[in-house]
Amino acid sequence: MTVTVYVPRDSAALSVGADHTAEAIVRQASEKKLSIRLVRNGSRGMFWLEPLVEVETGSGRIAYGPVATADVPGLFAADFLRGGAHALRVGSAAEIPYLKRQTRLTFARVGVTDPVSTQDYTEHGGLAGLQKALSMAPADITAQVVASGLRGRGGAGFPAGIKWRTVLQAPADQKYIACNADEGDSGTFSDRMVIEGDPYMLLEGMAIAGLAVGATEGWIYLRSEYPTARVVLTTAIQRARAAGWLGDNLLGSGRKFDVHLRIGAGAYICGEETAMLESLEGKRGEIRPKPPLPAISGLWGKPTAVNNVMTLAAVPLIVQQGGAFYASFGVGKSLGTLPFQLAGNIKHGGLVEVPFGIKLRELLYDFGGGTASGRPIRAVQVGGPLGAYLPPSKFDTVLDYEAFAQAGGMIGHGGLVVFDDTVDMARMARFAMEFCAIESCGKCTPCRIGSTRGVEVIDRIVQGKQREMNLTLLRELCDTMTHASLCAMGGLIPSPVLSALQHFPEDFARAR
């Protein structure tokens, strides 16, 4: 009897040796003349257990992890192909509390299926949204997305349905869907996990978006730092075309939608939507002033719905189940789920998809288990390099867009970077300015010059040179950047700087 064995091909799993583990399992099985079928799935998102090997047994899928190459002979000796006992056996992956306590709407298939198998996709509920959308009027699809309360998952949190309605109502001979897969925020990897673990869901979401706004072309801007995602997505696009899920005759309907893939070139700013459009057009990734909004004049001057991977990936389920279903999760004006990413100095780092309304503390301790180093958590940066640093006194803040903003934070793309008590927050504030100086597109002065001056001023503060005067100067500089920058990069980089200064002033006063 052939036994199905799952070894993830997710980048994170590969980074700790999943390919070697897979090779070792295949080699051993062949030597022992045991018949196995190896599936390279996505990751379940419990990265401390990677490489997480799963085996299909008579009593369900049994997981073992983390499995190094050296553990493989022992697993065979323990008869792991039948779920045998072993020190690395963690039982059914779905029963692990970390997973069991999640609400996986977007990530339902990730880690479960073969990401590039079209058969797996349809057998696990794929295409149901697109099929339904093909029988709906564009305004009705848009209305469902409005009703779902889905807000842009890239960070800005703008209601996706409203954006789509604007594109739908803009008269044009050509419109586009532009998918932002330039996931550059440190501490985030949910876009990557979906692209590597369930790419057809993204393509389906884009096709539905195309039907909703009247666009026949979708453009994906994927960052070059994700080589594995590129391979998986390229395969998925080819197979989706071959299966009639993309192209001139969507699922035999006669409707048209196809996707182009473009690779970024290492510029953080290209995650900003207008810089991304410039880059897609083959230019320097410089910000375009708004207005006009991309929804009116976007890619090559045409109405364009620019959406993050997570936003588009949520769409098939919303259309299939109806907007009200999705809106039944979450709190206030933050509806549905958000795939949070626990990163940095965290014991149980990974992907946690839960409805909005969870407290920061629950994510950090109940899911994350505190720091990897075992020391106390001193600060958490939420929402990427432009997000605020929060101290433990803020850990009871509820994660919904408005409540979090009120506490001085930004949920952004849902990444949480944890630091223990060895962190030097003046150094992190300086890094924020340094990063901005490296990655600024240069279009506006507050960001281009302000970031470099910011590094210098922080250096003087920590050196104790005219401290009070330089602190005032830093605050004024941040004020200028906040209010006079063209985009969120220069506008928000003061957030990590000022929050570090506000919550950890002692780090700026230390003698060096």
Added chain:
Amino acid sequence: MPSRVPPGSEAVLEAVDAAIAELKALRGALIPILHAISERLGFVPPAAIARIAQALNITQAEVHGVITFYHDFRTTPPGDHVLKLCRAEACQAMGCERLERRLREHYGLGMKETSPDGRLTVEPVYCLGNCALSPALLLDGQLAGRVTEQRLDELIAGLGKNGKTVRP
């Protein structure tokens, strides 16, 4: 990684022309062309600028502007192997500066430097999306996570002589 080729040689210009011919019909072709040249040669030779500008009917200034804007494009050949070390926040939270120090003190390699024997180039990168397994690096396109100084040494020791990565 591509083997080192002297800039301006016939082989270099052939690679440039092949990339242009293959991709110039694309919309927004400039960045795909620069990527293709980089994949073939490891860098974009200055001689490519005029050829690309002519093929795409844009100015040389525009081509130069794009090459210099993006971190991925370099105009000089890299070493046989390229190590991109993540310096972003999540990796800092897990001590990536120790790896930076190891590269500097033990291998004499600062950021954006190539070893004198041309074997290894070190570049900074800001997030590889492996933030739950920090610190991370990308060595010849292979992602590594939870990298200790010892693992870094092993990875570097495992690099083959002829542009092939020997994995441990």
